[in-house]
Amino acid sequence: MLETLNQTTFLHTVVAIGSFTIFTIGLVGVLSKKNLFKIFLSLSIVESSLFLFFIGSHFEVGKAAPIVADGIKLFDGHMVDPVPQAMILTTIVIGVAVLALSLTFVVNYYRLSGNIDIDKMDELGEVQ
Amino acid sequence: MFNFEITALGNMFFGLTVLVFVSLFFVPNKHRSVTLYSLLFASLACIFYASDLITLFIGWEIMGWSSYFLIAKTADKQTLQKYIVFNIGGAFTLLGAIILIYGACGSFVYSELDFSAVPSGQVTAITILLLLTLFVKSGIMPFHYWVVDSYSQSNDLFSAVLSAIISKTGVFAFILIFFQIITVQYLQTPILEVVAWLGVLTSIIATFKAINEDEAKRLLAYSSIAQVGYIVTILSIMGSLSLEAALYHTVIHTFVKLLLFINVAAIIYVSKQHRFSTLGGLLYKYPLNFILLVVGIISLAGMPPLGGFSSKFLIYTALLEEHKGLLLAAVLFSSASAFLYCYKLVYGIYLGQPTNPKTEAYPRIPLRFYVPQILGAVILITLGTIPGVIVPMFNGILGSVGFEPVLYRGVFVLGSDFASFNGGVVIGAFGLIFVLILLFFVRLKNRSVKPKDRLDISYCGEVPRADVNLHYGYGMGRELSRIGLIKMILSRSSHALWQRVSTLFGDLSGITQKLYTLSAQNMGLVIFAFFTILLYMGVK
Amino acid sequence: MQKGFVAYNNEQKSLEAETEGIKNSQTLIQKAMNWFSARSMFVVAYGTGCGAIEMPPVFTSRYDIERLGVVGVATPRQADIMIVSGYCSLKTLRRVIRTYEQMSEPKYVIALGSCTINGGMYWDSYNTIKKLEEYIGVDMYVAGCMPRPEALIEGFVKLQESIRNNTIQPGYVKYREDYAYYQANQEKLLGKETQPVYEEDYAGMNLS
Amino acid sequence: MSLVYFIAIPILASFLTPFYKNYLRFVSVLVNILLAGFAAFFYSRLPLNEFISLDSPLSIIFILDYVSFFFVSLFIGVMLFFSLYSIKEKNNTAVFVVTNIFTSGALGLILSADIFNIYIFFEIASISAYILTGLNRDKVAYSGAIKYMIVGAVASIFLLLGIMLMYLNLGYLTLSSIGAGFHTMDKGIQYLVLLSLFIGFGIKTEILPLNFWVADIYQATPTKIAALFSAVLSKAYLFVFFHILYTLKVDAPALLFLTAIGLLSFAVAELSALRSKDVKRIFAYSTLGQLGVLFLALSSANVVVVSGALFLILVHSISKLMLFFSLDLVEKKMHSTRVEAFAGFRSAFLFTIFAIGFLSLLGIPPFAGFIAKLTILKGFASMGAYGIVGAILAISLVEATYFFRLLSANQRSKKTAEIKVPLLQKIMLSLLALAILYLGLFPQGLLDFCTDAAQTLIQGVIHV
Amino acid sequence: MFIDLLIMLVMAYGFGFLYYGLYRNISARVHGRFGPSLAQSFYDSIKLFTKDTSTDFGWMFFAGPIIMASGAILTVLFIPYFNHGERLVGLSPYGNLIVVLYFMVLGPLGNALGVGSHGNPFGAMGITRGLTRLLGLEMPFYIAVVGLMIANESADIGTIMANQAETYNIIAHPLLFIAAFISFLGFLGKSPFDVVGAPQEVYSGPAVEFGGKFLALALSQSAIFSFAKLLLMVDLFLGGADSLWDLILKTFVLFVASVFVGNVYGRFTTAQSVDFLLKVPTVIAIVGLLFV
Structure with missing residues (x-):
């Protein structure tokens, strides 16, 4: 019975369901939370769910991670496809950079306006 | 893009313009704006001697906004607004008609336009659009809303030019397009x-x-x-x-x-x-x-x-x-x-x-x-x-x-x-x-x-x-x-009519303006709602 | 006070004046013109005193003076004759003088009633004038404390006769020639400004 | 002499700032002149592909064909103008650090021909935009930046989703191969990919339901930066979106949907500008409107209309540059961009510049805007789409109302302040005005180039 | 040629005043009194001409009545007296019905300018009443004339008269005649529409400052003018005059008709007269126009 659990297709369905639930959790966080920190946090949750889905759906049971280390110079057959790994690596880096930048903005904004709640941000818009 | 042609019709109207401008040159005038007057004169010449619809339109528009700046020195805000909206509206109906003619006959030059093959529905559309331009320019009833204020509030010299020459450009366009281009039998x-x-x-x-x-x-x-x-x-x-x-x-x-x-x-x-x-x-x-x-x-x-x-x-x-x-x-x-x-x-x-x-x-x-x-x-x-x-x-x-x-x-x-x-x-x-x-x-x-x-x-x-x-x-x-x-x-x-139109647009813009002051979260909500709607439409 | 004129104007002398005409020196055309101007008279529709009530029957169908060519007109510019009907108070005198001066020559005045001749029953009143001819040139008097319409028509006929054969010197000529005399009388009575003014200073008026 | 220099040099210039901290202004001018030189160099060798392979499966492909050259030279020109224009400002050198990254991001977006590279430059450009929004370091700027980052993050999520779905089903990243293989996927996945790409890029190209955040961002950024946004950023995303769209050979109903969306967004943007009390927001709405028109024209897949659209992009960038920079001068003097302040300044030069800008945006003859609008309308007329012609004319009448309300407000109200325009600014702005007038009178040269560019855009990426 | 013009002028002057004297006599008889002699108008005019002085308010006041008189005289000269066209044709070959209609408006303009120049407010009131009433009068008359012109395919009075050889227009186009006759009453200034010079209300209206020779000229031009209108009505609707006797008969019949109507009605105010004129006769004329 355990054999069936070890197939790639089963792995892909688990990954898909898992990332979809994380996606919805993050989405609910973004849309309902009022605190700015929590919004940006749930945004990064949503991103990470995408990464998880992308990597997970490219992984095959029984293959090794495409890491070039001591001794192995080339990506050969029994390694998983390296391209998505590289893409997600850069995207994670970008995600972190964006998160850092947004949090600095939130801190500065809080220091200046003393307000963290997104609905009370009324500086912009048509001044009647 | 600019090509001209001397015609008898053009000579007459241009003669009138020259006479009016030369005689008005002597009248003492506080707002000595020579550039705008020469621009207006050039645009009038461009209209009367144009040999294709695009040059006509260019002259028409330049006349519109150069006289706007001439009036702007003395008229108050509402009059200016009325003047420019009607004149630009008139010019855009003219542009619409020109584009329709281009669609129907494939060219802008007067000589190449022949309306024999054009379906009568299209000719009627062209006629109506041109009539709108004419009505705005010569101040026919519902569209005369801007005429009286602009004539009376512009400075005395320019109101003479306005009433003597600029109101005649509508007549010129009527004769040119209905008699010379579309010719009577297709109208x-x-x-x-x-x-x-x-x-x-x-x-x-x-x-x-x-x-x-x-x-x-x-x-x-x-x-x-x-x-x-x-x-x-x-x-x-x-x-x-x-x-x-x-x-x-x-x-x-x-x-x-x-x-x-x-x-x-x-x-x-x-x-x-x-x-x-x-x-x-x-x-x-x-x-x-x-x-x-x-x-x-x-x-x-x-x-x-x-x-x-x-x-x-x-x-x-x-x-x-x-x-x-x-x-x-x-x-x-x-x-x-x-x-x-x-x-x-x-x-x-x-x-x-x-x-x-x-x-x-x-x-x-x-x-x-x-x-x-x-x-x-x-x-x-x-x-x-x-x-x-x-x-x-x-x-x-x-x-x-x-x-x-x-x-x-x-x-x-x-x-x-x-x-x-x-x-x-x-x-x-x-x-x-x-x-x-x-x-x-x-x-x-x-x-x-x-x-x-x-x-x-x-x-x-x-x-x-x-x-x-x-x-x-x-x-x-x-x-x-x-x-x-x-x-x-x-x-x-016609005051009530145009007042209703402007308040309608005003309220409409009030509504759309509120859309543009959404907070980031509501913006996210809109994006995901739009995504799900399109997804649903796609699946169906 | 200019001696000659007052003496001339007593009642008897004027009654006999009819026969002694001014030497007739007009030419034929002058005669014809006088004949025409006698035939057609325009009267200023202007009632000053109690005699004004006599004029309607004269001008309308009861006595119908239009057969003699006499028509009432509105403005002094168009008129030849002015009828001063009855007593003439000081305020009315101002209007009478202004209207008289606005009429075009030859112009005649018919004075109705005794009030214009010698003051009539208002002889000692403080605000009416006694002798009209001291202030404007009068041509024809119709005596009677308000003469009947027939008398008024008789006055018109007499005036037309005198115009036709030019028997008496018309009032407007006297007014024009002795204007200083008339003006002195008017100013003595009405003060410097003889034309109608609205700020009446009763103090300045002396009533002899 | 490879295309990488276009991206490498600006980034290098900004990272080496510590060495020439207070001469950065002159360095960035030099950098832009260098880039302009490169562009001139490459003009003669045009359709050019460059294939750089880092490791066997990972590679970067750059393409420089007519349409991308058009955009590259436009952006370099704008950035050169920007750096020259503010060469005198000693105090805020920080701007130039970020604008150089911004340039490389934009150029990268234009040149790169493989989907993941596009995502990376998408992010680079967005991050520099977020920083630029928050440049004023006050409450308003930070709230604008926060709003921008939230919406930007959502956009990158959708884009990422699109790219992953594509890679999941096709396996390759280069645009040309994706284009070839796109129609082999099954219908559902194709629709999902297109949808997520549309939402991802839609937010950035400010299309109707997705552009309600834009006016606030323009209000928050310093006026000069807003000029960059409207002249460079939104145009870059627009190009990339249609570049991908035409490579994927999208079918007609989708294009029709995009045309409808473009028309709607033009209408709504112009309408909401009618009652706006803030001049900067009015310019933002006008940019949204013009982007609506561009969207409408580019999605018509007709060479004449697309060439008109490209011409309009150039003209719109120049006029918006002119308008925003003169508004910046007004804002410096009147300390507010409300309509009352705008009505209060007295400066014949600035008034003429505003007038020329408005007239060319409205498409009124002697100026270049008219040529663009005329070509677009001519194209639609030859396609027989008279409804669209009528709609465009009607909506630009609404546009005329609020532009001329601004002009008459300034012309007829009591003047409170006199603005002395410094010589450099005066020369630069009149240079722009002359450019618009010149393009209006002798457009033929540029129009031919735009037609070739339109040709290549509609084919999409074909070889490599 | 000039003798013709002179004869036409003298005839107009003579008949005009004769008819005016007749009018005063008839209305007198209606009032129950004898009324003046027929020649009373001549006496009045000669008396006024030979007055010694008349006040003159400046050159425009001097020129006003002269323009008015020349307008009236021109109207007369442009209307042919007889319908066989070789004698007493005047200047009509050089002009047509439209020219005559517009000359009828030239007179009142001269009068208006003259009266306006002396600045007497009563004069201005009279002129305003006159012009507003003119507006009402012109409509029915012009529509009737338009109907005739369209029916006869020409605007020349001679041809219109010639076409009436067998049936007069009064029978051919009765509605047009009725409308034209009502406004003809107004043109003559007869009682329902004589609000212009009402002595009691507006101090004799326009003629308030006309004295001496100016009043004389005004009266004589109004005589010539009324004869011209009589003549026009005869030419248009009664087939023109064959001989002098026929001319006198037709004009007299028409004149008497207008006099009797005049004496019966009280006076309309300006607004009432224009209101009536724009309603009743204009509608009749338009209906007549439809049947042409």
Whole structure:
């Protein structure tokens, strides 16, 4: 019975369901939370769910991670496809950079306006 | 992109423009904006001599916004807004029509446009769009909303240009596109019947509005609307005599309005007063101005000895030949009552007792004001005596536009075989009789006695006090509103219509504006909602 | 006080004046013109005193003076004759003088009733004038404390006769020639400003 | 002499700032002049592909064909103008650090031809935009930046989703191969990919339902930066979106949907500008409107209309540059960009510049805007789409109303302050005005180039 | 040619005043009194001409009545007296019906300018009433004339008269005649529409400052003018005059009809008269126009 659990297709369905639930959790966080920190946090949750889905759906049971280390110079057959790994690596880096930048903005904004709640941000818009 | 071509039609209109601009060059003018005036002149030349629709449109637009900047120096915000929205709207309908023509005939150059293969639905669309442009430019009724304010609030020199030349560009476009490009056989007549009646209704309502007006320049603005309304009516009759009548009336109206506007400008320059209720009694202070104004109003009302009559005569004969009895009756109604506001103009400014006693303090009118007036007066008098002199020119235009020329019987006679009159005899007889009676009067031994002073009038034995305002003749025409039919005409106003349109757009923009002040979270909500909607539509 | 005129104007002398005409020096055309101007008279429709009630029957169908060519007109400019009907108070005198001066020559005045001749029953009143001819040139008097319409028509006929054969010197000529005399009388009575003014200063008026 | 220099040099210039801290202004001008030189160099060798392979499966492909050259030269020109224009401002050198990254991001977006590279430069450009928004370091700027980052993150999520779905089903990243293989996927996945790409790029190209955040961002950024946003940023995303769209050979109903969306967004943007009281927001709405028109024109897949659209992009960038920079001068003097302040300044030069800008945006003859609008309308007329022609004319009438309301407000109200325009600014702005006038009178040269560019855009990426 | 014109003028002057004297006599008889002699108008005019002085308010006041008189005289000269066209044709070959209609408006303009120049407010009131009433009068008359012109395919009075050889227009176009006759009453200034010069209300309206020779000229031009209008009505609707006797008969019949109507009605105010004129006769004329 355990054999069936070890197939790639089963792995892909688990990954898909898992990332979809994380996606919805993050989405609910973004849309309902009022605190700015929590919004940006749930945004990064949503991103990470995408990464998880992308990597997970490219992984095959029984293959090794495409890491070039001591001794192995080339990506050969029994390694998983390296391209998505590289893409997600850069995207994670970008995600972190964006998160850092947004949090600095939130801190500065809080220091200046003393307000963290997104609905009370009324500086912009048509001044009647 | 710019290509020009000298045509007879272009020559006539350009000739008028040159005459008006050269004569107006002399008038003293506070806002000396030479660049804008030269730009306007160039755009007018571009319109009249264009040989393809794009050059015509370029000239049209430049004229629109260069006159906007000329008006912007003196008019207030609402007038400017009304002016530019209507004119740009008119220009965009013209652009729409040009694009439609391009879609139908595949080119912009006049000579290559032939409408034989074009489906009639498209021709009707083109006609309606062009008629809208014409209505806005010549101020036909629902679209005249901007005319009166812009004419009266722009500076005096420019309101003369506006009323003399710029209102004629609509007429030029009508003749050019309907007669020369689309040519008569492809045009559907029912639309033009409606246009004729719209032109007449405009002139009737404008005439009675003019009679009710207390400000000199607004009165002249309404009268321009009325006169251009005649031209539009006659043009839409689509006959060769009616085209000649329209061209004749265009020439006459240009010089009449040039004369009248500059005359009123001279008075405003000297007395700083605009309204009849504060003017009056300037007859013996500015006699030359008065005589020129009388010449102006005689031809504005279309009275026999002067030029105005020849164009009115042609309009009546054209309508009579086409057996358009009811239309002619309406035209007669408005031209008969036109006489009222002509007299109001003369009485309000020159005749009657002066309202403010210190009219002696008014300075002398600078001589430069008289150049355009004398030009206008001379032309009107010559057209009165020898009305046939410009008929060959019109025949040239008629030929170039594809109509057979009108009967030309020498310089003095004007009209067709239906009815014609001899201008020379008419003015000669008038002059001769006037001189004879004058001689008889002077020969009488009846000694004429000068009254003691201004107030020595027979006033039931009383002496009117100096501060009593005796000039209440300026309010003439107000009693017309007691007459049922005229009260109904005067109650028409397009103000409410355009006000509703602008508030509609205002509220609409209020709603859309709220959309643009969403917070980031609501923005996220909108994005995901949009995503799910499209997803659902895709799945279905 | 200019002696000559007052003496001349007593009642008897004027009654006999009819026969002694001024030497007739007009030419034929002058005669014809006088004949025409006699045939057509325009009267200023202007009632000053109690006699004004006599005029309507004269002008309308009861006595119909129009057969003689006499028509009422509104303004003094168009008129030839002015009828001063009855007493003439000082305020009315101002209007009478102004209207008289606005009429075009030849102009005549018919004075109705005794009040214009010698003050009549108001002989000692403080605000009416006693002798009209001291202030404007009068041509024809119709005596009677308000003469009947027939008397008024008789006055018109007499006036037309005198115009036709030019028997007496018309009042307007006297007014024009002795204007200083008339003006002195008027100013003595009405003060400097003889024309109608609205700020009446009763103090300045002296009533002899 | 490879295309990488276009991206490498600006980034290098900004990272080496510590060495020439207070001469950064001159360095960035030099950098832009260098880039302009490169662009001139490459003009003669145009359709150019460059294939850089880092490791066997990972590679970067750059393409420089007519349409991308058009955008590259436009952006370099704008950035050169920006750096020259503010060469005198000693105090805020920070701007130039970020604008150089911004340039490399934008150029990268234009040049790169493989989907993941596009995502990376998408992020680079967005991050520099976030920083630029928060440049004023006050409450308003930070709130604008926060809003921008939230919406930007959502956009990158969707884009990422699109790229992953594509890679999951096709396996390769280069645009040309994706284009070839796109139609082999099954219908559902194709629709999902297109949808997520549309939402991802839609937010950035400010299309109707997705552009409600834009006006606030323009209000928050300093006016000069807003000029960059409207002249460079939104145009870059627009190009990339249509570049991908035409490579994927999208079918007709989708294009029709995009045309409808473009028309709607043009209408709504112009309408909401009618009642706006803040001049900067009015310019933002006008940019949204013009982007709506560009969207409408580019999605019509007709060479004449697309060439008109490209011409309009150039003209719109120049006019918006002119308008925003003169508004910046007004804001410096009047300390507010409300309509009352805008009505209060007295400066004949600035008034003429504003007038020329408005007239060319409205498409009124002697200026270049008219040529663009005329070509677009001519194209639609030859396609027989008269409805769209009528709609465009009607909506630009609404546009005329609020532009001229601004002009008459300034012309007829009591003047409170006199603005002396410094010489450099005066020369630069009149240079722009002359460019618009010149393009309006002699557009033929540029129009031919735009037609070739339109040709290549509609084919999409074909070889390599 | 000039003798013709002179004869036409003298005839107009003579008949005009004769008819005016007749009018005063008839209305007198209606009032129950004898009324003046027929020649009373001549006496009045000669008396006024030979008055010694008349006040003159400046050159425009001097020129006003002269323009008015020349307008009236021109109207007369442009209307042919007889319908066989070789004698007493005047200047009509050089002009047509439209010219004559517009000359009828030229007179009132001259009068208006003259009256306006002396500044007496009563004069201005009279002129305003005159012009407003003119507006009402012109409509029915012009529509009737338009109907005739369209029916006869020409605007020349001669041809219109010639076409009436067998049936007069009064029978051919009765509605047009009725409308034209009502406004003809107004043109003559007869009682329902004589609000212009009402002595009691507006101090004799326009003629308030006309004294001496000016009043004389005004009266004589109004006589010539009324004869011209009579003549026009005869030419248009009664087939023109074959001989002098026929001319006198037709004009007299028409004149008497207008006099009797005049004496019956009280006076309309300006607004009432224009209201009536724009309603009743204009509608009749338009209906007549439809049947042309």
